[in-house]
Amino acid sequence: MRFRGGVAFPRELKPFADRPITGLPEPAEVLVPLYGGPGKPCRRLVERGERVEEGAVIGEGDAELAAVHATVTGTVTRLETCRLPAGDEWPAVRIRRGESAAHGQEGTSRAPAATLPDLACQMGILGLGGAAFPLHRKLRLPAGAQVDDVILNGAECEPCLSGDYRLLLERTAEILAGGLRILAHFRAKRLWVGIEQDRERAIAAVRRATGGGRRARVFALPARYPQGAEKQLVRTVLGREIPRGVYPWQTGVSVHNVGTALAVSRAMAGQPLLARVVTVAGEAVREPGNYLVKIGASLAWVLEQVGLKERPEKLLVGGPMMGFAQADANVPVTKGTTGILALTAGEWPQPTPCVRCSACVEACPAGLLPLYLEGYTLKGLFAQAAAHHPGDCIECGACSYVCPAHRPLVQSIRWAKRESGRRSPVA
Amino acid sequence: MVVSPSPHLRRGRDVAWLMERVLLALLPATFSGLYRYGPAALPVLLGALAGAALGETFWLVALSRRGVIQDRSCLVTGLLLALLLPPRFPWWMALFGGLFATGLVKGAFGGLGSNFLNPALSARALLLAAWPVAMTTWVVSPDALASATPLAGAFPKETRLAALHLPWTVLLRVGGGGSLGETSPLAVLVGAAYLLATGVIDFRIPAGFLASLALGGWFLAGSRGLGSGDPFFQIVAGGALLGAFFMATDYVTAPVTRGGRWIYGMGCGVLTLLIRLYGGYPEGVTYGVLLMNTAAPLLEKITRPRLYGERGPFHR
Ligand code: SF4
Ligand code: SF4
Numbered sequence: 001m002r003f004r005g006g007v008a009f010p011r012e013l014k015p016f017a018d019r020p021i022t023g024l025p026e027p028a029e030v031l032v033p034l035y036g037g038p039g040k041p042c043r044r045l046v047e048r049g050e051r052v053e054e055g056a057v058i059g060e061g062d063a064e065l066a067a068v069h070a071t072v073t074g075t076v077t078r079l080e081t082c083r084l085p086a087g088d089e090w091p092a093v094r095i096r097r098g099e100s101a102a103h104g105q106e107g108t109s110r111a112p113a114a115t116l117p118d119l120a121c122q123m124g125i126l127g128l129g130g131a132a133f134p135l136h137r138k139l140r141l142p143a144g145a146q147v148d149d150v151i152l153n154g155a156e157c158e159p160c161l162s163g164d165y166r167l168l169l170e171r172t173a174e175i176l177a178g179g180l181r182i183l184a185h186f187r188a189k190r191l192w193v194g195i196e197q198d199r200e201r202a203i204a205a206v207r208r209a210t211g212g213g214r215r216a217r218v219f220a221l222p223a224r225y226p227q228g229a230e231k232q233l234v235r236t237v238l239g240r241e242i243p244r245g246v247y248p249w250q251t252g253v254s255v256h257n258v259g260t261a262l263a264v265s266r267a268m269a270g271q272p273l274l275a276r277v278v279t280v281a282g283e284a285v286r287e288p289g290n291y292l293v294k295i296g297a298s299l300a301w302v303l304e305q306v307g308l309k310e311r312p313e314k315l316l317v318g319g320p321m322m323g324f325a326q327a328d329a330n331v332p333v334t335k336g337t338t339g340i341l342a343l344t345a346g347e348w349p350q351p352t353p354c355v356r357c358s359a360c361v362e363a364c365p366a367g368l369l370p371l372y373l374e375g376y377t378l379k380g381l382f383a384q385a386a387a388h389h390p391g392d393c394i395e396c397g398a399c400s401y402v403c404p405a406h407r408p409l410v411q412s413i414r415w416a417k418r419e420s421g422r423r424s425p426v427a
Numbered sequence: 428m429v430v431s432p433s434p435h436l437r438r439g440r441d442v443a444w445l446m447e448r449v450l451l452a453l454l455p456a457t458f459s460g461l462y463r464y465g466p467a468a469l470p471v472l473l474g475a476l477a478g479a480a481l482g483e484t485f486w487l488v489a490l491s492r493r494g495v496i497q498d499r500s501c502l503v504t505g506l507l508l509a510l511l512l513p514p515r516f517p518w519w520m521a522l523f524g525g526l527f528a529t530g531l532v533k534g535a536f537g538g539l540g541s542n543f544l545n546p547a548l549s550a551r552a553l554l555l556a557a558w559p560v561a562m563t564t565w566v567v568s569p570d571a572l573a574s575a576t577p578l579a580g581a582f583p584k585e586t587r588l589a590a591l592h593l594p595w596t597v598l599l600r601v602g603g604g605g606s607l608g609e610t611s612p613l614a615v616l617v618g619a620a621y622l623l624a625t626g627v628i629d630f631r632i633p634a635g636f637l638a639s640l641a642l643g644g645w646f647l648a649g650s651r652g653l654g655s656g657d658p659f660f661q662i663v664a665g666g667a668l669l670g671a672f673f674m675a676t677d678y679v680t681a682p683v684t685r686g687g688r689w690i691y692g693m694g695c696g697v698l699t700l701l702i703r704l705y706g707g708y709p710e711g712v713t714y715g716v717l718l719m720n721t722a723a724p725l726l727e728k729i730t731r732p733r734l735y736g737e738r739g740p741f742h743r
Contacts, residue, residue, distance in 0.1 A: 004735070007438070159436070231735055244736040314429045320436040327430050346429030348437075352498065353540040355442055358629070358683035367734040369727075371683065392734050397434030404440045405540075411432045 003232040005365035006224045007398050013159035013320075014198070019289040021166045021277055024305050026097055030072050030296030031082055031332045032058065033092040036065030037126065037134040041091045050076045051098070055272050058093055066134045067124045071274045071294040074098040085317035085324050085331055092332065095296070112270055116185040123267035124335075128276055129164075129228070129257030130157055130318060132336030135264070138256070139185060141249055147186040148252040151237055152179045152261050154195040154202065155221050157228035158319020161339045163277040164258050166290045168195060168202040171262050172209040176216055178261030181268060183215065186254060191216040192237050193258070198223040225321065226396040230255045232365050244392065276335060278302070282342035284312040293333050299340055300329035314346030321397040352405045360399035360409055366392045370399040374412035377419070386420035393417065442539075446499035448627045452618030453506050453673065459611035460514065468607055470518035472509045478525020479505030479546075486534035500539050501529045507547035507673060510608025511666065511713070512554070513564055520558055524550040544720050545680045548713050555708070605665060612663050619672035628676040631685060635692025636671040636699075637662050643700040661700065670699070670712035680720040686730030687723070694719045 034042040042059030046052060052070040059068030074097040082092040113119040117136035125135040141147065152175065156164050167175060176193075183191045193210075195203050197220045210216045219237045221227050227236065234253055235241050242251050263273045274295060281288040286307030293302055299315065316323035317337055325346075333340075360370040369388055376385035390413050399409040461468055483501035486492070505525050512521055528546035536542045555562045608615070622628045641658035649655025661667065666674075675681060675695045682691050695715045702711030 013436075235735075241736045243738065244734060246736070312428060314431075314435065316435060318433075321434040323433055323435065325428070325430040325433075325435065327428065341435075343435065346431070346435075348431055348435075349441075352442055353538060355445075355500075355540045355678045356681075356683055357445065357678045361683045361732065362685075364732075365735060367732040367737070369683065369731065389734060392736075395433070397436075400434050401436055402438050402440075404438075404442050404445055406437065406441065408432070410434065414432070 002222050002224070003227065003235040003365055004367065005363050005398065006226060006232070007363050007401060008224050009159045011198070014156075014162065015160070015281070015288070017162040017165050017199075019166075021163075021170055021290045021292055023292040024294075024297070024302065026072055027294055027297040027301050029077075029094065029096050029298075029301075030294055031080070031092050031094045031298060032068060032071060032296035033082055033084060033090045033332060033334060034059040034068050035084065035090055035126075035132070035334060036061045036068055036124070037132075037137065039064065042068050044079065044091065044093065046070075046076050046093060048076055048079055052076060052095060055274060063121075064134070064137065066121050066126055066136060067272070069124050069272045069274060070095055071296050072097045083331055084334060085326065085337060087324065092296075116181060116264070119267050120264065123263070123272040125260065125263045125267060125273050126335040127257055128259030128263060128335060128338075129153055130322075130336050130338045132334065135256070135260060138249075138254060139182070141186075145249055146252060147249055147254045148189045149192060149238060149254070150179065150183050150186060150188045150190070151192045151194055151219075151233060151253060151255045152258050153228055153230075153233055153255055154193055154199075154206075154258045155228040155233065156196070157226070157338065158321050158323070159225060160281055160341060161279045161319050163279045163290050163338060165195075165199050165202050167258055167262060167277060168193075168199075169205050172205050174265040175258050175261045176206070176209055177268075178263070178265035179216065179256070181264050182254070182256060182261065188254070192219050193217070194219045194221050194227075194233055194237055196221050196223040196227060225398060226365060226394070229365070229394055229396060231394065273335065276333070276337065278333060278337055279339040280306045280342075281339065282312065282316075283344040284308050284310050284342035293337075295335055296332045298329065299326065299331050299333065302333060302340060303329060303342060308342060310344060312342035312344060314341075314343040316341040316343065321401065322395060348408070349406045351407050354403075354405050354407055357404060359402040359404065360407075363398040363402045365396060365398065366394055368393055368399075368413075370409040370413065371407070373416050374407055374409050377412045377416040382416065382419040385416040388416075390416035390420055442498045442500070445627055446503050448622060448625055449503050449673070450499065450506065452622045452627075453503075453510065453608075455614035455617045456510060456608045456611065456669065457506065459614040460510065460607040460609075463610040464514040464607065468514040471512050471514060471516045471521045471607065472506075474518035474521030475509035475512065475525045476502060476505035478522035478527075479508065479529045480525070481522075482526045482528060482530030482534060485530055486538060490538075492538075498539060501533075504528050504533070504546045507608075508550050510669060511547060511551045511606050513562065513605070514607045515564065516561055520554060520561060524554045527553055540679055542679055543723075544717055545674055545677050548674055548717050548720075551713050552717060555713070608669050609666055612668050615668040615672065619668070622672065622676075628672065629685075629688060631688040632675045632681060632692040632695070633671040635689045635694075636675055636696040637667070639693040639696030640667055640671075640700055643697060647700065648704055661703070665703075665710055666712045667699065670695070670716055674712065675716050675719070680723060682723045682726045682730065684727050684730040684732055686732075687726035690726050690730065691719050691723060694722060 036042040042061040046058045054073040056070045057067050058070050074095045077096045078094040113122045117139040121136040126132040206218050278293045315326040373388045393413045479501045528550035532546040532549040533542040640661045644661030645656045645658035698715035699711040
C-alpha cells in the first residue's frame with residue numbers, strides 16, 4: 001500500500017548508479033569524532049602522542065553508546081573539538097597515519113561479544129541510513145516485546161544518493177546474512193528487503209540471492225520520496241501505520257538500513273565499522289560516484305580525491321532534501337554521512353506570498369497543513385501553530401520542494417516545533 | 428559557501444508558471460469568443476485586463492512591493508472577468524470591474540493569497556448590481572437561435588435557453604451565447620483538460636461541482652416532474668464549465684484539503700442549480716461560487732487530513 005503524500009522526482013535525480021563502489025586511498029590524517037550515539041560523547045581512551053592500530057577502540061561509553069575505533073593506523077596528534085556535519089561541536093581525536101606499531105592494542109584483542117547487541121556496540125555500529133542511531137539500542141527490547149517483521153531499508157533515503165543501491169548490487173549476500181542475523185536475534189518471522197521499483201537490477205539481484213526463500217523477501221517500493229523514511233516504509237511494506245508517539249518495535253517491526261545489515265555481517269567476521277559508502281556528487285564534482293571512505297576523513301580531502309571542476313557554491317552532507325549545508329569543508333565524514341554534494345547554485349529564491357495552492361498539503365506524508373504551520377509561526381502565533389501538530393513533521397522537505405511560492409516551510413515548522421516544546425500548547 | 432536550511436532542491440514551478448498555464452488554458456475560450464463576436468468584443472476584453480492590471484499596480488506601487496506583478500495573477504483575473512461579461516459590454520464598465528477586482532477585492536485584503544472572495548466573480552457581481560441592463564444584454568449566438576432576440580430580464584438565461592429546447596449536444600458545440608467566454612463549452616473543456624493534465628488544478632472541485640449540478644438538474648429541473656431533467660443541459664449551458672474549472676478552482680479562495688474540495692465543489696453545484704431554478708439572477712455560478720468561497724475556511728477545519736498514525740472515525 002502506497003504511503004500518503006510525497007513527491008516523485010524526475011529520473012535525472014538518480015544518477016551515478018552504474019558505477020561500482022570505489023575505494024578511496026587511506027587518508028593521511030583522520031579526525032574521528034567520539035560519537036557513539038546522540039546525547040553525550042564517548043569517553044576517550046587514548047592520549048596525545050599514543051600510537052594506535054587500525055580498528056583499536058579509542059572511545060567507549062556506557063550502555064547507550066557504541067564504541068569508536070581508530071580508522072587508520074598511526075599516531076594521535078591532537079585531541080580537539082570538531083564540528084559535526086549537523087552543526088554540533090563534538091570532541092574528536094586526530095590521528096596521523098603512520099607505520100604499524102609493534103605491539104597490538106588492547107582493544108583489538110578483546111573477545112568478540114556473544115550477543116548481537118553487544119557485538120554491535122563493540123564494533124561501533126550506528127544506523128548507516130543517515131540518522132546514526134546506535135544499532136544495539138534498536139536491538140535491545142524490553143522483556144516481553146516481540147518483533148515479527150524486520151525490514152531492510154534499501155530505498156535510498158534521498159534523491160541523488162545511490163549508495164544503498166550499489167551495496168545491494170555488490171554485497172547482496174552479506175547484506176542478507178546481516179539481515180538474517182538481525183532476524184534471528186529478534187526471533188522474528190519475516191525479513192523484508194524494500195527496494196524502489198525503478199532499481200530493477202537490485203531487485204533482481206536480491207531475488208536471486210534469496211532464491212525465492214520464505215524467510216527473506218523483496219518488496220518493490222514505489223519510487224517516491226520519502227519512501228526511505230521509517231514510518232513511510234512500514235506503511236508501504238506492512239500496510240499499517242505506526243501510531244503517533246509509539247516506537248516501531250511496539251508495533252512489532254524493526255527497520256534497518258541495508259548498509260547497517262552489511263556492517264552486522266562484517267562485525268560477525270570480527271571487523272569493526274571503519275568506513276562507509278558515500279555518494280559524492282553535485283555539478284562541481286569531476287568524478288561523481290559512490291566511494292568507500294574511512295570515517296574521519298575530511299570532506300575537503302574526499303573532494304580533493306574525487307576532483308572538483310569548480311569551486312562549489314554550496315556543500316551538503318546528506319542528500320538535497322534533508323542534508324546539511326556546510327560552512328567549510330574541514331568537517332569529518334561520519335557514520336551518518338550518506339552523501340557529499342558539491343553544488344554550484346546555492347541560493348534559495350526569494351519567497352513570495354502563499355497562494356494556497358495546496359501543493360504542500362498534497363505532498364506532506366505526515367498529513368499536516370504546512371501552509372498554516374508556517375503562517376501562524378511567522379506571525380508569532382505559536383499556540384495556533386502548535387494546534388497544527390508541528391511535532392509530527394518528519395522534516396522531509398517535500399512541502400518546501402513543491403511550493404511554487406518558495407516558502408521556507410520546513411524552516412518555519414522547525415521553529416514552531418521548538419516554540420511548542422517551550423510553551424504549553426494552551427498558553 | 429552558502430549555508431541554508433534544507434531542503435536544497437526545488438521543483439521548477441513558481442507562481443508565475445502556474446498563472447501562465449491558466450492563461451494558456453483560457454486561450455481557446457477567449458479565441459472562440461473573439462471569433463464569434465469579432466472585433467466588437469475587444470473593448471470589453473482589453474478594458475477588463477487593463478482595469479485588473481491597474482488595480483494590481485496601484486497596490487504594488489503604494490506598498491513598494493516590486494516584483495510581485497510578475498506573477499501574472501492580475502492578468503488571469505482580468506481575463507476571467509472579461510470572459511464573464513457580455514461581449515458588447517461597455518469597455519469602461521469592464522475597466523471599472525477590473526479595478527474593483529484587483530484593487531479592492533484582492534489588494535485591499537492583502538493581495539495575492541489573502542483575498543477571501545474570488546476577485547473576478549466579485550467584480551461580476553458588482554457590475555451586475557450596478558448596471559443590470561448592460562450586464563444582461565446578451566448577444567445570442569446566431570447559430571443557436573434563428574430569431575436573434577437579445578435575452579434580457581430577470582430570469583436565468585439557462586431557463587430561457589431550456590425553453591427553446593436545444594439539445595445539449597448542439598449547445599456543447601456552439602454554447603448558449605451570452606458571455607464572451609460561453610461561446611464554446613468545447614473550448615473551455617480543452618483548456619480544462621490541459622490544466623488537469625499539467626496538475627495545475629485538482630479534479631475534485633470540478634468533479635463535485637459538475638456531478639452535483641448534473642444530478643440536481645436531472646432530479647429537479649425537468650418539465651415533467653422530478654427526475655425528468657436533462658443532466659447535461661445544466662452543465663453545458665451558461666457559465667457552469669467555466670465556473671467549475673476556472674472559477675471554483677481558484678487556489679486562493681478554495682479549501683486546501685481534499686475532503687474540503689469535494690464538499691466545496693458539490694456546494695458550488697447545488698447553489699448554482701438552486702439559484703438557476705429558483706433565484707432571480709441571470710446566472711447562478713457567480714453567487715454559487717462566491718457563497719462557497721466564504722465557507723472555505725470552515726470546510727478546511729472540518730476536513731483536516733488525518734495525521735500519519737492517527738486513528739480517526741474513518742480509519743482503523
Ligand atoms: S505549496 Fe506554498 S503556495 Fe502552495 S499552499 Fe503550500 S505554502 Fe502556499
Ligand atoms: S510538513 Fe514536514 S513532514 Fe510534511 S512535507 Fe513538510 S517537511 Fe515533510
